[in-house]
Amino acid sequence: MAQQTPYEKSGKKETTTYNDAISYYKSLAKAYPQSKLLTYGSTDFGKPLHLLVLSRDKVFEPAAIRKSNKRILLINNGIHPGEPEGIDASMMLARDLLKANKLPKDVVICIIPIYNIDGSFNRTGTSRANQNGPVAYGFRGNSKSLDLNRDFIKTDSKNSAAFQLIFNTWQPEIFVDTHTSNGADYQYVMTLIPTQKDKLNHILSGYLTKTLVPDLYKEMDKRGYPMIPYVNSIGETPETGITGFIESPRYSTGYTTLHNTIGFMPETHMLKSYDLRVDATYKLLQTYIDIVERDAKVIGENKHKADEFVAIQKEFPLEWTLNKNESDSIPFKGFEAGKKPSEISGINRLYYNRTKPFTKKIKEWNKFEPSVSVQKPIAYIIPKAWDKVIALLKLNNVKVEQLKTDAKLKVESYYIGDFKTGTRPYEGHYLHSAVKVNPVEQTLQYYAGDWVVYVNQFTNRYIVETLEPQATDSFFNWNFFDSILDMKEHYSAYVFEDTAAELLKKNPALKAKLDEKKSVDSAFAKSASAQLEFVYKNSDYYEKTHNRYPISRLIANTKLDLK
Template sequence: MESFAQQTPFEISGGQQTATYPEVIRYYHDLAAHYPQAKLITYGKTDFGEPLHLLVLSKDKEFNPQTLRQQHKRIFLINNGIHPGEPEGIDACMMLSRDLLKENRLPKDVVICIIPLYNIDGSYNRTSTSRANQNGPLFYGFRGNSRNYDLNRDFIKTDSKNSESFQYLFNSWQPEIFVDTHTSNGADYQYTMTLIPTQKDKLQPILSAYLCNTMLPDLYTQMKKKGFELIPYVNSVEETPESGIEGFLETPRFSTGYTTLHNTIGFMPETHMLKPYDKRVESTYKLLETYIELIVRDAKIIGENKAKADLAVARQKEFTLSWKLDKSTYDQLPFKGFEAKYKPSEVSGLNRLYYDRNAPYTRNIKQWNNFVPEVTVSKPLAYVIPKAWTRVIELLKLNQVHLQQLQKDTELDLNVYYIKDYKTASKPFEGHYLHSQVQVTDQQQKIKFYAGDYVVYVNQAQNRYIVETLEPQATDSFFNWNFFDAVLGQKEHYSAYVFEDTAAELLKHNPELKNKLEQQKASQKDFAENPAAQLEFIYKNSDYYEKTHLRYPIARLEQNVNLSLK
């Protein structure tokens, strides 16, 4: 078969242009037509109406993920163009896939999967101005999609069809290693490529040990040899890197935070926006090439680690719902920067920051990268979910969570949460008024569930996805993303002039309630002088007050009981 030598738009333009979506898909169609080791597959739809594409490179010409897992192949998944204004991965993967095929360099034990361009509609919104701080390419796409979502905040709430299609693709292939290609903003420094690995403390410990002790050191070593020395993502504590940098905590709304829930080691490489575009693409190409080399070398241990991690998570009892940075400990990190200086602004006349590229330096800076649990929870035996919460059920199924249904109406004695307090953002974020700082109280209650309601046993490799979405205190829980806001509203109340007589009868026949009221009056002067507050107190401590108000609708089954399930 004739070798496929087609150049990419990036190469044809001398490293100045990034490919458009039609050019990308046409290129991969041609590549797959030339090489039987390549196949372009579609998964579902995106918000733009186009399917989500996946290019699969398989030396043995096997393209069924289940078969490949049975053959103990490692799966390496690369995602490009989630922010189409950061397109280095789009162009690098076009060249890399062609070169691997043309030069017969496809590995035997590793299958390479490439999402050519994730945010399709954003890529059509091409300008040269939306990335105000970026040095090329000449034209590029926009961060938001056609519904103005940042798709790298959508992996739990799943407002977009892109996210649904990605989750189906991801859970079909179950990659061991995942990379999502990006471009940075922020300070100026000497490095072309920075790196955000899955945060080591929240990654499953077996995987974290391999990541920290083997994969990251070797990535840094190999990339330095290839002319692109790496540095951790420069998340400065203050305005400039000299203040030190903090680790980036990628919660499950982000792609690599989502993949961590499934025990996949994730990376978010960020090229530096001010470096020339051709060098940014070259560094991305070499980084992806290095990932492949390391996965090939460590294929056996990577597979064993993933299996062990899945088993450990299925047996895990305690789960962290939120993390906080430990500011008491830090490392010293050798850093190659440019001196930060100040000069009068030509706009305001006041001092402004600039980085003097004629004054490079190498010095140690502080790096805070240790995170500790902030809120933890013990898993229940199972969660019980009323069938009415269909979106929750759909997303659990999409993530291959094993669900069973009650065969008949059943009263269960279980633990329920009441939402005691929470904060809500004053402005919308990605289409939602996010909740945070959730506080709950719990009660043991007997609740009737109905045939068709769902039971989710927490004994699965998907446990982290289950717990971190269903526990309301988790940072990116379904509750915090407003899935359950209806329970926060009270549905019934009373007319005071009628309930006055009812309240008097309640106090007459319930000495315990009367005593609670008197204690409250004695301890709170304002309450003692507020008849409406006293009436409300009696109402909320009576059977007239609806038990479902502020009650989180997903219950925790703590004791093993015989259930009739299908």
Template sequence: MILTVLSLLLQITLLPNAGNWLTPYEKSFGKKTATYPECIRYYQQLDNAYDELKLVEYGATDSGKPLHLAILSLDKDYNPASVRRKNKRVLLIQNGIHPGEPEGIDASMMLARDYLQKKELRANLKNVVVLFIPIYNVDGSLNRNQYSRANQNGPESYGFRGNARNLDLNRDYIKATSRNAQTFAVLFREWQPDVFVDTHTSNGADYQHTMTLIATQKDKLQAPLRDYLTSQLLPQLYQQMQKQKLPMCPYVDSKGETPDTGLIGFLETPRYSTGYTTLFNTIGFVTETHMLKPFPNRVQAQYAFLDILIRLVQQDAAKIAAARQKADQEVLSQKQFALTWQLDTTALDSITFLGYAAKHKPSQVSGLSRLYYDRQAPFLKKIPYYNTYRPALTTTKPVAYAVPQAWEEVIDRLRLNRVKMRALRHDTSFTAEVYYIADYKTSSRPYEGHYLHSGVQVRTEKQRVNYFAGDYIITTNQTANRFLVETLEPQAVDSYFNWGFFDEILQPKEYFSSYVFEDIAAELLQKDLNLKKQLQEYISQNPEAAKSAQTQLDFIYRHSPYYEKSHLRYPISRIIN
């Protein structure tokens, strides 16, 4: 397969300086993927040989090595503001977030070379600037091995999924624990790409498709972008890949044990790459080549998809610009925002799926029944596809959020994402909506370095709140509105509260000595008959409380002026007027 691909590529007319530009992947006849030094050195050679490509160091990673960005721009303009003024579309291709899934790394190296060297391809860059992140997880790429992808068919060796802090970087976008993610936020917000691709290799079921695709969840996009994606861009991508004899299907996330039970559209929350990019009205794709297909076939599929996408972005440059402009305008005026989503199982579609029959046989290990896919029994049939999500919880955006300067980790992340903020010049107070955390659940084990919260319930109070010079007011009249709502509203799936950035409020700082508070509690009950009634109702509803003096004292304390008002009070307030 790789020899066929190379022979086709070499038939195209080359520009001067073509020379011997075979990549490490090509030199190995499809057996090896480029190492980190080989990959960066290759882009440096392209930079030295061609004025239309520039390789820049964008910022830090947890490995201590820089994150590189290769900018392919025919008019040699490498300034993001200038590129936007020229009304060019920006396509960002990210590779190696999971370096054990390296096809995009090698495909992008060849793609960048070919678009520099082959005249026939350059017309596709007239209105498009292509950005390549050669290897995003530099740390994991340097941790090379042959065994961590136990289910994968090649290459000979590859990088590791975890980064230098053992983080899965495709769970780190919104919380930005890693320096990799912090650098990505700067890069992404400076360039403001119209379309984003994150290249991967799948795990899971066996089937005939070499490539499956996660597109930005359509129901999370603003209407102009959703309509363009679903009615124009996606159909063309599927048609063009079919013409290349690389038929795609949506990412295989099965409703039941096997794909023929139906597929469920992937819901990418902002922890994931395309869930994050959607917050800023960028259309996103995650390409997932199948782990069991030969490595050259997987690289070929990635190359074909990226090439087709560049051509379509060029073809639809004006449509994409118009859809995105309308989407940005909608976000500015939008009042209601979704915080959580639920799959609508009544909205059923169907797709054509090329699968293998799923069967069972006795395991040679346990002797028990085990699943296997029979490649001697391929099938083509329509299967159910569930890809409609409805908002399960919504909120009305405030006029502004007030964020105390004490919460520095949160403010740093807002800055990284170019959120417009105004620091107060003087101490002040004003009436605002304040949340109290009424209930929440916490994972029993750490997830990506955090004990993640979920199922958050809040109660709202209007209070006079004190703020100080240096605290921040963030108005919701900016294109970052969705980012603000989904990070600062505690009930949002990937809110900063759920990621544990405000855990300090969950612990009270004062309490009472029972033998002292006994007398105070008795006096409170004598003076406040309503409190006495509340206590009695509480005991009647909680029989165990009748047997516990401490429980009854605690109830009185929590309903008394002595109880600290800051306990469970979410520190970011909502300014309504």
């Protein structure tokens, strides 16, 4: 008889610990040759990430699996260890599939038992104040106090690097990241966030919206767990309407979108009992397996077509905006909301009356449109000093090449014209946004060993959306290049006064430019320091690298001498 999980032994009231989960999976792998427990990299907690692979044919090499035209489904659990339903559901599901010898023929199932190992050790029963069980659970942040579901681009944690190694080694077609919600009260146990349909490649989006999502809803309804889109209310209660969730690449399913993988974030409802939440997650994971097995051929074809399309795609959206003028009407099973005096403050507070369930139509806004787009260059050129950028590109299967010799190249450079920066740190960064760039054609000196990244790859979305500074989760916005925003040289005003006077005598055009600025800007006309700074910044004394984004764009199809 296959072993019980800690969750089952506790009467479905407790979630497993990390040590018990890994011990359990080791026992499964030892007992069943159709399973194998692998390790990848390390985490900030000093332990590797584990990956359980379930393969009916006992093939555990990703390249061989892809060659045999099988699909790969990757399930990630415990990115927020206080939301552990997927941890316990996956343990039972793996056992049941192996015990019954019911592994799918055309799908290899990969399970990360617990992603945020660090947080799983920080175990209490109070950190999620609104959640109904289990008895104890892990903490959202990892040992660096990072929310790992904000770390898929910046990669501040070793956990993220290890996950990306797993993801880019196995290259799954479908990805599921299990979660628990916060927010309103309603009748559903399970809500669902698919990859946002408008930002997903159109080939994949067609299958997602017309087949995969509708069939997930139908099957879960049959299995006793009707679903609703994640309840992202525009007002205080869901009756005001809900909006789709635009997951930028900092999030797991936003990251997987960059690689043409269809991603899902199922969110069980925090107020439902833990056993129901685990059971709903178990049944949803089984439903994914059934549908991916059924549609294995078309899912593989769609992924191949999407990769081919992205390799030749010319224009790439970098930011998205919700269209507030277009909405759909969807049925919603909720509870009547009301107000009553707070026992704490005496002031009216919101409550939901579970004795008064309702079903009514509510509005859903879920159409997103590009607000910033860019034409891809032929290639990006990256000076070798920016080694973290290169390491992340390589980790994400981006082909990078190096200049063999020193060369002067005509490129398009960006000067950072304007941007906003958060006033408080967010996940360890003062995040930039609303970046404006001024493109300038220049001939710049590059050196042997500098990197060239051609934008003709199936990883083009990862390339463009990390290297273009205007993109929501670009490396620039995550502060990779903040050193370029400081001037390294300046002047002593009393000395440069004489130099500036000579410059104006010798350069009538510069003097005319200064006079024009004074005529239209009264504050400028009254400021001696501002006028001196103006002359300095319009002279050869001003450093050319200040505010110049260090990654340039090769626009002309120039033949390069590459290693």
